Amino acid sequence: MDTRIYDVRGKDPEKAEEIREAAQMLKDGGIVAFPTETVYGLGAVALDAAAVAKIYEAKGRPTDNPMIVHIRDFAELEALTNKAGSEVELLAKAFWPGPLTIILPKKDLVPDITTGGLKTVAIRMPDSKVALELIRQVGKPLAAPSANISGRPSPTKGEHVEKDLAGRVHGIVIGEDCRVGIESTVLDMSDSIPIILRPGTITAEEIKGVLGREVLTGSDSEPGSPKSPGTKYTHYSPKAEMLILQGEKDLVFREIDKIKSQKAKLKIGIIDMGDKTTKEAAKVLFGELRKKDEENVDLIIAIAPRNQDSVGFALMNRMLKAAGNNFRLIEE
Ligand code: TXA
Numbered sequence: 001m002d003t004r005i006y007d008v009r010g011k012d013p014e015k016a017e018e019i020r021e022a023a024q025m026l027k028d029g030g031i032v033a034f035p036t037e038t039v040y041g042l043g044a045v046a047l048d049a050a051a052v053a054k055i056y057e058a059k060g061r062p063t064d065n066p067m068i069v070h071i072r073d074f075a076e077l078e079a080l081t082n083k084a085g086s087e088v089e090l091l092a093k094a095f096w097p098g099p100l101t102i103i104l105p106k107k108d109l110v111p112d113i114t115t116g117g118l119k120t121v122a123i124r125m126p127d128s129k130v131a132l133e134l135i136r137q138v139g140k141p142l143a144a145p146s147a148n149i150s151g152r153p154s155p156t157k158g159e160h161v162e163k164d165l166a167g168r169v170h171g172i173v174i175g176e177d178c179r180v181g182i183e184s185t186v187l188d189m190s191d192s193i194p195i196i197l198r199p200g201t202i203t204a205e206e207i208k209g210v211l212g213r214e215v216l217t218g219s220d221s222e223p224g225s226p227k228s229p230g231t232k233y234t235h236y237s238p239k240a241e242m243l244i245l246q247g248e249k250d251l252v253f254r255e256i257d258k259i260k261s262q263k264a265k266l267k268i269g270i271i272d273m274g275d276k277t278t279k280e281a282a283k284v285l286f287g288e289l290r291k292k293d294e295e296n297v298d299l300i301i302a303i304a305p306r307n308q309d310s311v312g313f314a315l316m317n318r319m320l321k322a323a324g325n326n327f328r329l330i331e332e
């Protein structure tokens with residue numbers, strides 16, 4: 001398949017001819033990748049079952065793993081879901097546009113293929129001018145999982161998408177690098193108790209603050225539960241073995257020297273995020289993991305930020321999955 005590249009970096013999305021063409025491609029039933037503030041998504045018109053089917057095929061994604069539907073105004077959420085009450089309105093006011101995905105019971109017009117056969121649908125309003133303008137010009141919500149081949153890290157730069165999907169999709173809109181770098185917080189509001197199925201940079205504390213009641217954190221305690229189908233699939237793990245170290249700087253580097261001398265034959269790649277804030281680390285993590293795979297290292301040592309905070313929970317969630325839980329806290 002010929003993949004059209006639409007580079008809109010530095011352009012005004014409202015005026016860019018590239019976005020007009022990409023929108024037309026989506027209206028014609030094509031699949032087109034585009035940037036959001038979290039990671040790049042691979043989009044299709046969410047109500048077009050045939051177009052959505054092409055996403056599963058291009059990604060090699062199991063068809064029971066549902067997609068997030070991207071909207072540009074609150075009225076679209078009401079058109080797609082049932083039971084969006086005052087709490088959902090509060091969440092939208094507080095966090096949209098932004099990296100929060102809300103799960104609600106779906107209306108019949110949402111095709112089963114978009115929701116992986118579930119009776120609920122995941123909705124998000126992305127905080128990206130390019131994404132919002134694309135949705136506006138298509139005039140319909142866009143289903144979009146992360147724009148990587150299944151099992152690879154989510155793409156945070158246009159070049160990551162090109163590497164994974166060129167030749168497999170109709171178009172790729174290339175914008176700025178993703179500001180957040182890890183995927184949105186997924187919050188299930190379809191039941192009586194709100195449950196976070198996937199942690200992100202919008203934290204449980206912030207959501208509790210808005211709702212004024214208890215919020216559970218669910219997915220990782222119940223891997224593969226029917227509530228969060230995504231969690232039962234193997235997540236990205238690099239080709240190399242990966243170890244996470246955390247602790248005081250001198251101690252961590254002493255430990256790395258020790259490992260280097262013990263494993264002199266191994267090509268070791270270091271991802272040093274020790275001095276970064278958790279937000280800065282989240283932004284670069286997936287790109288660094290891709291780089292290390294390209295460098296063909298045998299062992300990746302990732303140094304976690306020393307200053308952990310509530311965003312660190314979402315960052316660690318992605319790091320631990322990549323490392324198969326291979327984590328060491330370095331203490332005196
Ligand atoms: O930041 C993001 O969320 C990015 C950008 C492109 O918006 N999208 C993204 O999509 O990460 P994806 O498909 O890679 O991850 C969506 C997650 C999966 O774990 C999926 O199982 C879950 O959301 N999900 C989607 N719909 C669901 C539903 N109805 N019930 C439970 N989980 C759902």
Ligand code: MG
Pocket residue numbers: 145146154
């Ligand atoms: Mg994904």
